[in-house]
Amino acid sequence: MMAWLLFAQDDGEARAGIERLAGAFSSDAGRILGCVILLLFGLLLLLPPQGRGKLFWVGTLLAAAGAFGLLIPTLVGTSPVVAFFLLEILVVLGAVGTITSRSPLYSAIWFAVTLLGVGAVLLLNGAQFLGIATVAVYAGAIVVTFLFVLMLSQPEGHTYYDRMSWGAFPMACAVLSGAALTGLIAWQISSNVQENAVRSHVERAVREFAWGEGALESATGAAEVRAASVVTERTGMKLLTVDLSGIRPGALDRHHAPLAGDIRRAVGESFPATGQIQIRRRDVLDSNHVAQLGRELFGRHLISVEIGGVLLLVALVGAFAMASSGSGLSRRSAAASKGLMS
């Protein structure tokens, strides 16, 4: 394509070619392909057998351009754009640093940076408990354990096998497969998710509307209530316009549904009335998030929690058994006791 552009004699022909090229790259598949190629070459320049010399910044630029070319167009329409953008920079830079650092020590520290970014993204996505847990458990405990083991087993720091890989061809294949995987997933996401977006949006609205109507009916125990429509959707709140004319005053008291209080607060004691009521959704983005997560975790998933606890105990005992039955420790303790006796 490029060669054809260079050799195009006719002015109009060249312009048409440029337009076609721009069209190919503005379409999603073309953009993703270009970004994946950038990511591929950037990583090839950064990963171990290459030096940390002049090409380091070129590789960083290429990899960053590839990753953000994949990410930034999907940022359009998200609500905290700047926050998401900064956090994604943190996550991607940390990940690239993890896999390209020569010293495993720096790898572990870059991984902790990635974890901070991931924790913050989880926080933005309404997973408050998990955001904290990721930072505390992963960055606080697991990465520190990694550093301990690293210090115990490789105290000299720089080693030759951290500066090399499996040779040029296997490495190129590895990076190519990873970049191709990214491209395929990004392409699938951009085509399928966008296609299904409108349909699922309508489906969701209908489902939630049906939920609201059913709940209202059970709250008032009557078919007199006609929930008119879902008017707006805010975070954690849903606004229903309700026609309450014709409702009997005693109906709310007979049925102790969670919505009764909402309705009473909205319309007061004056029946019949028409009013707008705000209904709290049992929502992932709700403000008393942790209580609901705990209810779900220790309610529906109680058995899994127990199994997880047993698994932790088994891993602890197993790790201790392996560590203490290793040949190195017994030899050391024998040497130590001999040193004490002599």
Add this chain to the structure above:
Amino acid sequence: MSDIAILQNNLTLGAIVFALGLIGFLVRRNIIVMFLCVEMMLQGVSLSLIAWGRYHNDWSGQILVIFIITVAACEAGVALVLFLMLCKQAGNLDVISWQALREEGQPAYVDHEIPEDAVQEEHWPMLTPAGVQPETDPEERLYRSHV
């Protein structure tokens, strides 16, 4: 449409993190760095699960990620002990030390050239010496190699 945009953005981020972990696992040779890359792939999956959970307004994604963290902690504990044992036997953390485990009939991998260490000898700040240097017990070196 904001929900869709956030979902798409987070799924793409998860895919990139997963793929970078995959590349690191395939390219690096240090056992511990390979294991870090596996943990990074888990992070990518966690991101996607949380994004789907937010989109469908469902708790299952977050519950699953809690169990992922639990299992990852167990796995890290056991694996790090194994790495310590392997490192004691082989003397280094290179996976090539364990290539006897490869499939039958595969040729052994041999390093062709070992790259020079480009890092110069680093000079760390030192305190001015005070007093005489204590003598080290030669027998102590038997069980404390890095004194």
